[in-house]
Amino acid sequence: MNRILSKWLPAYAFLYIVFLYLPVIFLPIFSVNTSAVPTLPLSGLTLKWYEELPHTPALLDAAWNSLIVGVAASILSTVLGICAARAITRYRFPGRTAINGLIMAPLVLPEIIVAISMLLVILQMGLSLSLFTVVLGHILICIPYSVTVLTSGFESFDRSLEEASADLGESAFGTFRRVTLPMVAPAIISSLLVSFTISLDEFIMAFFLAGTEATLPVYIWGQLRFAAKLPGVLALGTLLLLGSFILVSIAEVLRRRAARRAQTTGVAVA
Amino acid sequence: MTAAAEGVLPARARRGHRKALLQSEQAKGFALISPTFLYTLVLLVVPILVVIAHSFWSQDYLTIDRTFTLQQYRIALTEPIYRDLLMRSLVVSLLVSFFTVVLAYPIAFYISFHGGRHKGLWLFLITIPFWTSYLLRVMSWKVILGYNGVLNSGLMGLGIIDEPSTALLYNTTAVVITLTHAWAAFAVLPIFVSLEKVDRTLIEAATDLGDGPVRRFLRVTLPLSLPGVISAILIVMIPTVGDFVTPKLVGGKDGVMIANAIQAQFGKASNWPLGAALSVSTMIVVTAMAAAIVLIIRWASRLAR
Numbered sequence: 380m381n382r383i384l385s386k387w388l389p390a391y392a393f394l395y396i397v398f399l400y401l402p403v404i405f406l407p408i409f410s411v412n413t414s415a416v417p418t419l420p421l422s423g424l425t426l427k428w429y430e431e432l433p434h435t436p437a438l439l440d441a442a443w444n445s446l447i448v449g450v451a452a453s454i455l456s457t458v459l460g461i462c463a464a465r466a467i468t469r470y471r472f473p474g475r476t477a478i479n480g481l482i483m484a485p486l487v488l489p490e491i492i493v494a495i496s497m498l499l500v501i502l503q504m505g506l507s508l509s510l511f512t513v514v515l516g517h518i519l520i521c522i523p524y525s526v527t528v529l530t531s532g533f534e535s536f537d538r539s540l541e542e543a544s545a546d547l548g549e550s551a552f553g554t555f556r557r558v559t560l561p562m563v564a565p566a567i568i569s570s571l572l573v574s575f576t577i578s579l580d581e582f583i584m585a586f587f588l589a590g591t592e593a594t595l596p597v598y599i600w601g602q603l604r605f606a607a608k609l610p611g612v613l614a615l616g617t618l619l620l621l622g623s624f625i626l627v628s629i630a631e632v633l634r635r636r637a638a639r640r641a642q643t644t645g646v647a648v649a
Numbered sequence: 650m651t652a653a654a655e656g657v658l659p660a661r662a663r664r665g666h667r668k669a670l671l672q673s674e675q676a677k678g679f680a681l682i683s684p685t686f687l688y689t690l691v692l693l694v695v696p697i698l699v700v701i702a703h704s705f706w707s708q709d710y711l712t713i714d715r716t717f718t719l720q721q722y723r724i725a726l727t728e729p730i731y732r733d734l735l736m737r738s739l740v741v742s743l744l745v746s747f748f749t750v751v752l753a754y755p756i757a758f759y760i761s762f763h764g765g766r767h768k769g770l771w772l773f774l775i776t777i778p779f780w781t782s783y784l785l786r787v788m789s790w791k792v793i794l795g796y797n798g799v800l801n802s803g804l805m806g807l808g809i810i811d812e813p814s815t816a817l818l819y820n821t822t823a824v825v826i827t828l829t830h831a832w833a834a835f836a837v838l839p840i841f842v843s844l845e846k847v848d849r850t851l852i853e854a855a856t857d858l859g860d861g862p863v864r865r866f867l868r869v870t871l872p873l874s875l876p877g878v879i880s881a882i883l884i885v886m887i888p889t890v891g892d893f894v895t896p897k898l899v900g901g902k903d904g905v906m907i908a909n910a911i912q913a914q915f916g917k918a919s920n921w922p923l924g925a926a927l928s929v930s931t932m933i934v935v936t937a938m939a940a941a942i943v944l945i946i947r948w949a950s951r952l953a954r
Contacts, residue, residue, distance in 0.1 A: 385763070388755060388758070388759045388763060389759070389763075391755050391756070391759070392755075392756055392759045392760075392771075395752065395755075395756045395833075396774060396775075398752075398830065398833075399775065399778045399830070399833055400778055401793070402778075402786055402789035402790055402792075402793060402830065403778045403781055403786065403789065405789050405792055405793065405799065406781075406785060406789060409792065416797060417792045417795075417797075417798070417799075459684055459685040459688055460685070462681050462682060462683075462684050462685050463681075463682050463685035463686075465681055466678045466679075466681035466682035467682070469678070469681075470674055470675070470677055470678025470679075470681065471674070471675070471678065472674075472675040472676075472678035472679045472682075473675065473679075474679075475678070475682075478682055478686050481686070481689050481690075481693075481694070482685055482686065482689050484689070484693065485689075485693060486884070487883060487884055487887050487888065488887065488888070488891075488932075489887060489888050489889075489890055489891020489892070489908070489931070489932070489935075490888065490891060491891040491892075491893060491908045491911060491912065491928075492697075492700070492891055492911075492928050492931075492932060493693065493696075495700065495911065495915050495924065495925075495928060496693070496696030496697050496699065496700045496928075497692060497696050498915060499696060499699050499700060499703060499921065499925070500692075500695065500696040500699050503699065515692060516692075518688070518692075519688070519689070519692050519693060522685065522688070522689070526685075576780055580780070580781070580782045580783060582782075582783060582784055582894065583893075583894070587915070596782060596783075596784055599782070599784050599785070600784060600894075603784070603788060603898065612785075612788070613785075613788075616781075616782060616785040616788075619781070619782055619785070620781045620782070620785075623780045623781060623782075624777060624780065624781075627776075627777065627780045631773055635769065
């Protein structure tokens with residue numbers, strides 16, 4: 380049994396990774412195909428679909444909109460995430476578990492229901508749909524991820540350092556700025572990157588809340604109706620994939636470095 | 650006498666001071682979390698209450714009639730079209746959560762027990778595809794399963810089929826495959842976390858007491874990792890029931906799900922109360938189904954022991 384397991388599990392793991400990556404691999408492959416129809420074997424190699432991208436005004440607008448929304452949503456969700464993660468890891472107070480559960484709820488709710496509820500309230504209040512309403516929605520979606528990343532960052536560092544700083548006469552704010560903040564900076568940057576990536580790829584909230592200003596996923600959705608536009612979408616998708624991959628890799632490296640640093644300082648203190 | 654009184658007073662003062670400190674600690678914690686809490690309250694809880702309110706109202710051409718009525722629920726739950734869509738959505742989310750969890754368990758097991766130094770790298774490898782645009786991942790499945798798609802041309806190239814099969818795309822199977830792929834990382838992570846928490850000495854103890862690998866797995870590892878399995882099921886099942894992108898892109902006519910109907914009510918059809926009633930019914934039914942499954946799993950695991 381053990382021998383069978385140790386023989387088959389790695390093979391299964393390999394197949395599973397292939398299953399996960401298979402669809403993703405076809406984006407770059409067909410984005411350099413000369414034919415607009417995605418069939419194998421490729422009819423020829425070309426970069427023309429990439430060259431067309433900067434000459435599509437609607438795409439550039441959408442990219443700019445996505446950038447604004449992503450930056451705003453990631454900063455605000457990280458700020459709100461810092462408040463929540465700090466409160467959860469540092470203080471005990473009544474309703475802590477319930478509030479934490481509520482903050483994490485968007486993670487397990489169908490996104491369409493979150494989106495249409497916000498849509499109803501926004502329209503009832505007489506607000507018009509704009510990039511601002513998309514930012515509001517994206518913050519809600521990003522908060523659970525920010526809180527998760529930040530909580531693990533805040534948990535792994537040594538409380539006695541803060542106490543030492545307080546004993547040496549620093550004010551609460553001074554301690555936070557000069558001791559806590561530098562220690563949790565990697566977690567904060569990783570939260571910013573993760574929420575930016577989520578906002579960049581998020582479609583459902585943006586679809587309902589964007590009004591006439593499209594973000595990149597909304598633009599892509601519009602293009603998917605036209606078969607002839609597919610290669611351009613695949614080229615754009617490949618670039619987005621690369622961008623997300625770089626951002627997430629940086630976030631992961633930072634997270635690991637922070638974890639390792641917290642471990643070594645812990646050893647040094649002990 | 651005075652000495653005793655002096656001894657009592659500071660103690661009481663200290664206790665009062667400690668209580669005040671505790672209260673202020675509590676107050677500080679609450680104050681710190683309140684911005685995030687209020688944000689979620691105003692933009693999630695209040696809107697959901699508004700949706701629930703709408704589900705008891707009705708649409709009167711362009712205005713909303715705010716007299717209490719159960720009319721919308723009657724339509725949502727008895728009209729054959731909505732009933733079928735809801736049933737299909739439940740079946741799809743059930744199948745998707747089943748397949749994601751069954752496929753994810755071995756890989757989570759492998760990483761946790763045989764990952765060695767590379768656990769972090771494995772997990773990172775599994776989460777990367779999840780960071781690519783969701784729309785494009787669905788689109789890639791369309792490219793793979795389509796009439797002229799990769800799978801068809803591959804099978805024809807190998808001489809297994811003579812002409813492209815149309816059975817691959819635009820049906821419920823395509824929706825299930827695409828969603829199973831999309832939610833894989835969400836199933837691997839919670840199962841991995843709970844497998845990491847399994848006390849390895851318990852497994853050694855089971856071995857020492859004569860349990861073989863299969864019995865050891867069924868009686869120690871699997872039951873102890875059930876919390877991860879349950880949260881994986883919930884994390885996958887509840888959100889998939891509300892997906893409308895996958896059905897629209899790869900589902901075709903037979904793959905339409907309840908979220909497409911909800912989207913139509915808030916878009917073209919513009920009947921908010923009916924859309925609200927459909928949303929609320931979907932949430933209640935899927936939550937009930939998830940709760941039932943959790944209970945069944947718990948009951949089965951108790952029975953197995």
